[in-house]
Amino acid sequence: MGFAAIGSSSSSLRALSLSNPSRLKGAGEVQNHQPAKLTLPCSHKWRMVIAYDGTKFSGWQYQQFPPTIQYLIENALIRITKLDRKELRLVGASRTDTGVHAWGQVAHFVTPFTYDSLQSLHAAMNGLLPPEIRVREISPALPEFHARFSTKSKTYHYKIYNNPIMDPFLSLYAYHSAHKLNPAAMREAAAYFVGKHDFSSFANASHNDRLPDHVKEIFRFDINEMGAVLQLEVEGTGFLYRQVRNMVALLLQIGREALPPNVVPKILAAQDRRELAKFALSAPPHGLCLMSVNYDHDILKPPEVGPDISFGRTHQVSKCGFGDMLLPASKKGFPNLRSWYQGAPIT
Secondary structure, eight states: OOEEEESOTTSSSOOOOOOOTTTTSOHHHHHTTOOOEEEEEEEEEEEEEEEEOGGGSOOSSOOTTTTOHHHHHHHHHHHHHOOOHHHHOOEESOOOOTTOEEEEEEEEEEEEEEESOSHHHHHHHHHHSOTTEEEEEEEEEOTTOOTTTTOOEEEEEEEEEESSSOOGGGTTTSEEEOSOOOHHHHHHHHHTTSEEEEOGGGOOOOSSOSSOOOEEEEEEEEEEEETTEEEEEEEESOOOTTHHHHHHHHHHHHHTTSSOTTHHHHHHHHTOHHHHHTTOOOOOGGGEEEEEEEEETGGGOOOSSSOOOBOOOOOOOOOOOHHHHTSOHHHHSSOOHHHHHHTOOOO
């Protein structure tokens, strides 16, 4: 399809996840890492790739309480840039629901000034955000780039742990199915979703979309077996509210062999959410993760003038010889390591 994937684990772009336990200790901490700004008479657009554990948050879309991802990111940007949210105009590619995770959410914001380097801005962002949210990349964007409207496709993964006993280390990121599932039947059913269809039967009502376009195209819907984990991977032009979780819920029923695979086209043809409700409810949110948002290559080209993309600042430890560490404290400025190791008095 010729799309460039932003956020996918298969992307060639590197990512560095930083965690700072001393976040939110006061504005002075941010000022110490204030990125150098160059004021120019026009606005500048910036693209971010964001990863988050959605367990504790009420989804992406702006809301102060309970807090959302967008609210926390905007707060960090406001503290760093000294702009208000109307000036920043932060937009996310996907309005993920409460409890849904992301590895490759994409967002953009604007500033009336540019930066000579994005590394300090990047470090300041991750220093203010809670450890469950990380900005993986920041890059300059073309004026015509729009995180949401420039999207060509999105890829979601849904994890199912198919074993009698749940792995506690996956309990926040995978749905537990103690019932033995039939992956072959699920693959057969998933194939019916591929192509362009009216997905009205798989969409919950949402106050965010007044007149949504129910016709979407699914490019692929794969069922991958990874030990006890079944990973459902779906890529499409876009998804209606809770569409992915509703499709997964039906596939779970088919995997349990409670329904035949050919029930999918019948429910699609009904174009009525009540038809799906006869067989399945929505799958829980914690198994779902937005993996990547995909764009045409041309829209991702950097502006002719601007700073380099930031993947995060790499920290290095200065090297010192082990022999130097054995010098007397009077010469080195710290206790003699050999004396300390042998239990002798430190002089």
